[in-house]
Amino acid sequence: MLHTRNSIIDWLINEGWKFSDKKAFTRELANSFLAAGVQIDRIRLTIRLLHPQVMGFSFTWDSSKEEVDFFAASHEMKETDLYKNSPFSAIFEDNAGAIRRPLHNPNCLLDYPVLTDLKEEGFTDYVALPIIFSDGRRSAITLSSKAPKGFTTQELTLIYDCLPALARIVENHALKHTASVLLETYLGKETGQQVLSGKVKRGDGQRIRSIIWFSDLRQSTHLAETMDNEDFLKLLNTYFECTAGAVLDNGGEVLRYIGDAVLAIFPVGETEFCPTTHKAAQNAEKAIRATFDRLDKMNKAHAGLNLPEVKCGVGIHVGEVMYGNIGTNERLEFSVIGSSANEAARLESMTKELKVPVVVSNQFCELHGGDFWHSLGKHNLKGFSNERELYTLAQ
Incomplete structure (x- = not known):
């Protein structure tokens, strides 16, 4: 009825x-x-x-x-x-x-x-x-x-x-x-949830211990100058699928695209020996391998299309960072700040000097463990005191 x-x-x-x-x-x-x-x-x-x-x-x-x-x-x-x-x-x-x-x-x-x-x-x-x-x-x-x-x-x-x-x-x-x-999509899964939960004011944030990833495209200025804008943008997006995509697929959080660089984190647990920490270290290593596997496939495809070869460097460190809002009240950005984040960027820059695709810190090497890493000796990092022993991924 x-x-x-x-x-x-x-x-x-x-x-x-x-x-x-x-x-x-x-x-x-x-x-x-x-x-x-x-x-x-x-x-x-x-x-x-x-x-x-x-x-x-x-x-x-x-x-x-x-x-x-x-x-x-x-x-x-x-x-x-x-x-x-x-x-x-x-x-x-x-x-x-x-x-x-x-x-x-x-x-x-x-x-x-x-x-x-x-x-x-x-x-x-x-x-x-x-x-x-x-x-x-x-x-x-x-x-x-x-x-x-x-x-x-x-x-x-x-x-x-x-x-x-x-x-x-x-x-x-x-x-x-x-x-x-x-x-x-624009901030990342964890960061987006932080904002939705109410952390929207400048200064809102927390200190976290995290594995910090910094990767950068090689010869980006040359590529931008020699390629058509649309072709370069397409190449850049494909490159990000290789780098940022590998991070996301392995449990990482992409925080920023700085031009053609990627800043990301893999949050770790409260101690070095807890399962969360071990898993995060494994995921970071898997993301490194996935990145270069994808780049290799990308470059093979590019060779058949007469497109330039794409290379990148990856720096990995682990340490405490401030994870939160920075900027002005009118324009904020949720990111990580601190010397540990800067050190990850410096490690990436060492890939050029040492002519290897990956450089990781001693702290990350110890956190990850295993026979995956080859010592590159002790080196100074620009802006940091004391030499640090650096490592790269063993072949």
């Missing part, structure tokens, strides 16, 4: 906003429609995002399934016929309003391929509606029914009337996800 009061709006205002899990929200949204007497058999909630890898997420509830299905649509999907010939393209690209197709009607226009599929599955009605955010951006919701005569006028009114309340909740989901993703 259809209730005259819009209990869907009541649920959205009183309960719906509490759900942080979007699968759970979609499932309970479907239940609120059913409780209001709307005969639905499928809901698809599609949330568009500002995201470097995907243009949006879809959550699909189907009365015949126990779980809500999740789908991430890549940016490349926007160029496919599947997307271009869908109601979502009409809503997102053409700013279409409500799209309704009464599939139970023999004369129903089947102008989107999905409609034929739905009709074959026994659906009798289909509605696609834009969910419009406060800034004009759009997400969407589609509802399908298997009721003999599809949606009634009263049901459609209930659905349409709840859209403003639904839009506020979906926009909140989108904004939270976008904030989290962008902070993680």
Whole structure:
């Protein structure tokens, strides 16, 4: 029985906003429609995002399934016929309003391929509606029914009337996800979480003991001067996939890109002998090997394209650093500062002088252990007193 009061709006205002899990929200949204007497058999909630890898997420509830299905649509999907010939393209690209197709009607226009599929599955009605955010951006919701005569006028009114309340909740989901993703993408996973947790003032931070990674591209000035800007940018991004990508894939945190240099950390445990510390040291070593394996593959590919060979140096140290916000109140950066970070950079610069691709400190060598390291003797580092024994990765 259809209730005259819009209990869907009541649920959205009183309960719906509490759900942080979007699968759970979609499932309970479907239940609120059913409780209001709307005969639905499928809901698809599609949330568009500002995201470097995907243009949006879809959550699909189907009365015949126990779980809500999740789908991430890549940016490349926007160029496919599947997307271009869908109601979502009409809503997102053409700013279409409500799209309704009464599939139970023999004369129903089947102008989107999905409609034929739905009709074959026994659906009798289909509605696609834009969910419009406060800034004009759009997400969407589609509802399908298997009721003999599809949606009634009263049901459609209930659905349409709840859209403003639904839009506020979906926009909140989108904004939270976008904030989290962008902070993680531009600051790093751990740093992004630090900022989201409230460490946003200048001076906010903590002292941490960490393995510090500093890598730098060789002959970058020459490459920039001799290559087309677009080709150099493409080469630089491929190079970062080799270096920063190797760090990220092995549990490190990339803090900054300083031109073509990478500053990263592998946080260690409270003692030198705890599993976290040992794992971090192993991960740093794996990242070194992965970096040069990737560069080797990159250069082999470049040789066939008549592109220049790319080389880099890596310096690794371990020590205590200040991890936090620095800069002005108007422009802050979350980074590591301290002599240990400077020493990692100096170690990288020694790779040129000693003509080796990797230089690590005695402290890191001892932390890592094993027979992986070859002594380069004692050397002075610019800006530091006392000689230090340096090591490189054994072949």
